[in-house]
Amino acid sequence: MTQTATLAAPEIIRPGPRPATPISEAIVEVISDSGEGAQRCGQSLGAIAARMGNGIWTTEIIPAEIQPPARSVAGASGIRIRIGSGHVTNGGDQTELVVAFNEQVLLGRVRAGELKPGAKVLLECMWKTHRDPAVVVSYMKTVEALLSDGFEVYEIPMEERCRELVADPRKGKNMFVLGILCNVYGLDDELAREQIARIFGKKEAKVIASNIGLYEAGAAWAEANLDFKYRIPAQKSTVPQIVVNGNTALALGVMASGMDICAMYPITPATSASHYLSEAFEKIGGLVHQAEDEIAACAFAVGASYAGKCAVTITSGPGYSLKQEVIGLAVMAEIPLVVVNVQRGGPSTGQPTKVEQGDALSAIFGSHGDAPKVVMAPNSIEDCFYSVITARKIAETFGMVVVVLSDASLSTAQQPFPRPEFSESWLAPPVDLTPVPPRTLAYDWDAVTGLSRRIQPGRPGGMHTVTGLAHDRASKVAYDPAINEEGLRARSLKLAALQKTLKAPTVFGGESGDMLLIGWGSTMGAIEESVTRLRAEGLAVSSMHLRFLQPMPSGIREILARFRYAMTIEGNWSDKPGDELIDEDNRRYSALAMLLRARFLVDIDCWSQARGQPIKPGDICRATREALKRRGVQS
Amino acid sequence: MSKSLSSCVIKLHQEHHALEDYQGGVPRWCNGCGDNAILAAMQRLCADENLAPEGTVFVSGIGCSSRLPHYMKTYGFHSLHGRAFPVAEGIKMARPELNVFVSTGDGDCCSIGAGHWIHALRYNMNITVLLHDNHVYGLTKKQASPTSPRGFRSNTTPYGATLEPMNPLTVSLGVQGASFIAQAVDWIPEVLYDILRAAHRHRGFSFVRILQRCPEFMPKAFDPWLHDPQRTQLLTHRDGLQLSAAIASAYRNQREHDPANIDRAREIASLDDPIPVGILYRNPDAPCYEDLRHAGQLRAPADIRAGLEREFDKYTVWPEGHAEA
Numbered sequence: 001m002t003q004t005a006t007l008a009a010p011e012i013i014r015p016g017p018r019p020a021t022p023i024s025e026a027i028v029e030v031i032s033d034s035g036e037g038a039q040r041c042g043q044s045l046g047a048i049a050a051r052m053g054n055g056i057w058t059t060e061i062i063p064a065e066i067q068p069p070a071r072s073v074a075g076a077s078g079i080r081i082r083i084g085s086g087h088v089t090n091g092g093d094q095t096e097l098v099v100a101f102n103e104q105v106l107l108g109r110v111r112a113g114e115l116k117p118g119a120k121v122l123l124e125c126m127w128k129t130h131r132d133p134a135v136v137v138s139y140m141k142t143v144e145a146l147l148s149d150g151f152e153v154y155e156i157p158m159e160e161r162c163r164e165l166v167a168d169p170r171k172g173k174n175m176f177v178l179g180i181l182c183n184v185y186g187l188d189d190e191l192a193r194e195q196i197a198r199i200f201g202k203k204e205a206k207v208i209a210s211n212i213g214l215y216e217a218g219a220a221w222a223e224a225n226l227d228f229k230y231r232i233p234a235q236k237s238t239v240p241q242i243v244v245n246g247n248t249a250l251a252l253g254v255m256a257s258g259m260d261i262c263a264m265y266p267i268t269p270a271t272s273a274s275h276y277l278s279e280a281f282e283k284i285g286g287l288v289h290q291a292e293d294e295i296a297a298c299a300f301a302v303g304a305s306y307a308g309k310c311a312v313t314i315t316s317g318p319g320y321s322l323k324q325e326v327i328g329l330a331v332m333a334e335i336p337l338v339v340v341n342v343q344r345g346g347p348s349t350g351q352p353t354k355v356e357q358g359d360a361l362s363a364i365f366g367s368h369g370d371a372p373k374v375v376m377a378p379n380s381i382e383d384c385f386y387s388v389i390t391a392r393k394i395a396e397t398f399g400m401v402v403v404v405l406s407d408a409s410l411s412t413a414q415q416p417f418p419r420p421e422f423s424e425s426w427l428a429p430p431v432d433l434t435p436v437p438p439r440t441l442a443y444d445w446d447a448v449t450g451l452s453r454r455i456q457p458g459r460p461g462g463m464h465t466v467t468g469l470a471h472d473r474a475s476k477v478a479y480d481p482a483i484n485e486e487g488l489r490a491r492s493l494k495l496a497a498l499q500k501t502l503k504a505p506t507v508f509g510g511e512s513g514d515m516l517l518i519g520w521g522s523t524m525g526a527i528e529e530s531v532t533r534l535r536a537e538g539l540a541v542s543s544m545h546l547r548f549l550q551p552m553p554s555g556i557r558e559i560l561a562r563f564r565y566a567m568t569i570e571g572n573w574s575d576k577p578g579d580e581l582i583d584e585d586n587r588r589y590s591a592l593a594m595l596l597r598a599r600f601l602v603d604i605d606c607w608s609q610a611r612g613q614p615i616k617p618g619d620i621c622r623a624t625r626e627a628l629k630r631r632g633v634q635s
Numbered sequence: 636m637s638k639s640l641s642s643c644v645i646k647l648h649q650e651h652h653a654l655e656d657y658q659g660g661v662p663r664w665c666n667g668c669g670d671n672a673i674l675a676a677m678q679r680l681c682a683d684e685n686l687a688p689e690g691t692v693f694v695s696g697i698g699c700s701s702r703l704p705h706y707m708k709t710y711g712f713h714s715l716h717g718r719a720f721p722v723a724e725g726i727k728m729a730r731p732e733l734n735v736f737v738s739t740g741d742g743d744c745c746s747i748g749a750g751h752w753i754h755a756l757r758y759n760m761n762i763t764v765l766l767h768d769n770h771v772y773g774l775t776k777k778q779a780s781p782t783s784p785r786g787f788r789s790n791t792t793p794y795g796a797t798l799e800p801m802n803p804l805t806v807s808l809g810v811q812g813a814s815f816i817a818q819a820v821d822w823i824p825e826v827l828y829d830i831l832r833a834a835h836r837h838r839g840f841s842f843v844r845i846l847q848r849c850p851e852f853m854p855k856a857f858d859p860w861l862h863d864p865q866r867t868q869l870l871t872h873r874d875g876l877q878l879s880a881a882i883a884s885a886y887r888n889q890r891e892h893d894p895a896n897i898d899r900a901r902e903i904a905s906l907d908d909p910i911p912v913g914i915l916y917r918n919p920d921a922p923c924y925e926d927l928r929h930a931g932q933l934r935a936p937a938d939i940r941a942g943l944e945r946e947f948d949k950y951t952v953w954p955e956g957h958a959e960a
């Protein structure tokens with residue numbers, strides 16, 4: 001290809017003096033082929049910033065395949081790190097600075113609109129001199145296109161510099177990039193070295209030294225060659241904080257809740273919670289059972305719970321569907337059970353690595369017949385931890401199934417939160433082995449609350465057979481119409497009994513106004529950030545976020561009454577009113593909108609996205625402005 | 636109480652548990668249903684082995700056979716069609732001190748629960764399994780099951796079942812980790828009892844396939860075997876079944892078989908006429924999953940706290956001036 005020679009290398013390195021510009025936040029991405037360590041680089045960057053006292057939120061960018069072809073648009077693997085002066089609750093809108101290990105993976109992000117116009121692009125330039133002329137052409141063309149689109153491109157000789165230090169630069173570039181980024185954002189050098197020592201802690205000192213060498217080389221290169229530098233003021237926390245992702249937080253919650261057994265079957269994006277538990281849980285006598293399938297995992301957990309050791313089963317959409325029949329059994333037999341569903345795109349196999357809030361209705365209404373269960377949704381990384389503790393408590397107190405709906409976005413996102421102070425009250429009581437008083441019934445349903453005490457095997461005098469068939473108070477199979485309704489009533493009343501203990505939701509923003517945005521689960525940070533922005537524009541917008549979807553707390557009706565309009569913001573499908581066939585007779589609303597409309601008889605609108613990406617505050621702002629404009633409200 | 640039981644000698648241990656302690660309600664099986672004999676043998680076994688009723692759990696799936704827990708005055712868990720194994724495994728893992736039994740049907744175990752069955756054999760947890768194999772779906776009123784003979788006319792196979800029946804013995808013996816495989820018939824209660832006792836005493840997953848009469852939907856299906864003792868081959872061994880004089884003289888077709896010999900066990904398992912009855916395979920040394928996983932550890936809150944704090948330490952960002960751990 002003679003064409004290569006005719007392509008002039010653009011002049012793009014701009015060395016010069018670098019005063020540090022103070023900024024309140026930065027959104028950075030590191031993108032590579034899978035296996036090049038971009039995620040580790042970004043997580044380290046986030047951890048260092050967090051240690052300095054910055055707020056952070058990291059979002060992993062995960063290709064669907066384990067080993068996608070190298071240098072492919074779809075193979076982009078990486079991470080977004082949002083670093084702020086204050087608390088950061090979501091990944092933000094668009095990236096301002098991206099480091100890419102090749103131009104193809106970068107293109108994926110450009111095409112997805114993830115880069116801010118004029119963003120800085122730090123691009124590995126080894127491809128410019130690649131022996132395959134096609135690669136050279138692709139690289140040069142991309143750089144030209146990026147420049148003409150207004151991006152600021154900086155070519156970085158990553159491979160070249162790393163080769164001077166290590167034999168396999170593919171394995172070391174990420175630390176070189178970490179050096180560049182720490183330099184650019186003025187992160188603490190000492191903390192960075194500590195972080196590197198921490199991540200390679202299990203390896204020999206040689207490995208740590210070599211990675212620190214790469215880090216230093218990156219920092220030195222940036223110092224000598226880049227003409228920009230930032231400073232994001234930080235406020236060191238006065239309390240210890242922990243930095244983990246949502247799945248680790250869930251796993252820590254399992255440990256802290258006193259549960260003994262986690263039964264699971266591997267499924268993305270839930271598996272990493274079980275990976276972590278397999279290591280950490282067993283050290284404290286817990287057990288992770290990898291069952292032969294999700295049905296077995298759920299049944300195993302039900303068996304363990306029945307025997308007195310409340311168990312958890314962790315899964316995602318397809319696995320959740322498989323568990324439905326066993327969940328119904330636990331409901332019918334009133335066996336406590338915690339089911340964690342780390343939601344992903346559906347239906348069917350859907351989008352395994354992508355986020356969606358698609359399972360609220362199947363969690364609430366799933367399993368045939370009337371199968372009341374508790375459904376809660378953590379709204380932050382911290383909440384992932386505490387939700388499991390709460391879930392175990394509710395499950396055992398009420399003899400119910402509690403479904404915890406996390407999602408793919410929380411699963412890998414990292415955010416610091418105050419280090420929990422362990423309390424023994426979180427733990428489950430030991431198995432009761434005391435004799436059962438004579439004539440005690442297996443289900444002595446309380447007339448008001450529907451609650452009954454549990455009698456576990458091992459208790460003398462309490463022998464009975466639990467069954468998924470309709471049964472009477474003695475747990476005897478019974479098809480009598482009145483007995484059937486008695487059981488249904490008791491199981492349903494338990495939800496009401498729990499509902500009476502729930503706190504009313506709070507409103508973020510103003511207590512009344514034109515528009516109330518309502519959300520659940522992982523979108524809380526983005527929604528509240530939008531509210532802040534919209535209020536700054538003069539719009540009377542507030543938000544309310546539900547932690548319990550079933551039962552819903554009291555107080556919602558009163559809040560709805562204080563706003564002229566309400567709209568849910570959800571990461572799932574809803575029909576778009578603009579579509580030709582869609583009208584009010586057939587429009588399918590988002591899950592939460594449907595639930596709220598049914599309960600409160602209020603004309604609640606919904607705006608939803610199911611793009612497999614976390615919802616961005618900018619998109620929520622736009623949707624809210626439009627919704628208000630349609631209704632004649634403008635700032 | 637079924638007829639077969641009255642012919643048995645009931646041994647009652649001192650002041651310990653009596654047979655009545657295990658009888659919980661009148662069985663609602665059809666007259667002549669083989670499940671009655673299985674229940675009787677089980678109740679007798681619990682009494683003889685003096686199993687504390689409160690420390691014993693009978694788990695089942697769904698089917699006629701799966702009603703058995705309701706007739707035992709122990710703890711019971713009548714679960715879902717096909718899911719008795721994983722439920723029982725969860726119970727055993729949580730509380731390894733409990734005696735766990737599973738009653739399952741040929742549809743329950745070999746069809747809808749087949750995946751769990753294979754894996755249950757592999758886990759080899761200390762659970763005793765009674766496969767009530769009547770070659771038919773009883774509860775749902777006569778459909779072909781995986782063990783129905785070819786040509787069997789049922790409501791779903793009015794022109795005769797087309798497939799070869801599955802052999803639960805050869806399938807079980809093909810699974811790595813299987814540790815106790817036996818076959819019994821409901822109509823020789825004494826031998827059924829002896830086999831169930833050996834199964835219970837084996838530490839591991841004891842799988843007993845019991846050929847069970849269903850007079851309702853398979854009348855006379857086993858008659859040729861009932862009427863001709865030669866068509867039942869009793870497997871005897873010093874480490875296996877030992878026959879009473881009465882049985883030995885009634886069933887003269889006998890074969891010495893060492894349950895340690897898996898190759899021979901597989902050979903015998905493939906025979907369908909005469910029916911082999913006895914312990915085909917036993918490996919007392921196969922490790923149990925609950926032991927491998929250290930089930931039943933006591934967990935003090937202090938240990939949980941310490942473990943949790945260790946994990947938190949890994950992820951903690953300490954405030955200024957804090958000496959890092």
Ligand SMILES: Cc1ncc(C[n+]2csc(CCOP(=O)(O)OP(=O)(O)O)c2C)c(N)n1
Pocket residue numbers: 697698699700701716739740741742743744767769771772773774775780
């Ligand atoms: C998921 C599910 N599918 C189907 C059924 C209906 N069903 C109940 S028992 C049974 C078959 C029972 O046959 P088997 O296991 O051989 O037991 P038997 O009644 O012969 O003892 C079926 C199909 C069910 N209860 N649940």
Ligand code: SF4
Pocket residue numbers: 663664665667668669670699700769773774848849850851852
């Ligand atoms: S239908 Fe068959 S298996 Fe069921 S109870 Fe009657 S005889 Fe027994």
Ligand SMILES: [Mg+2]
Pocket residue numbers: 698740741742767768769770771772773780
């Ligand atoms: Mg059957």
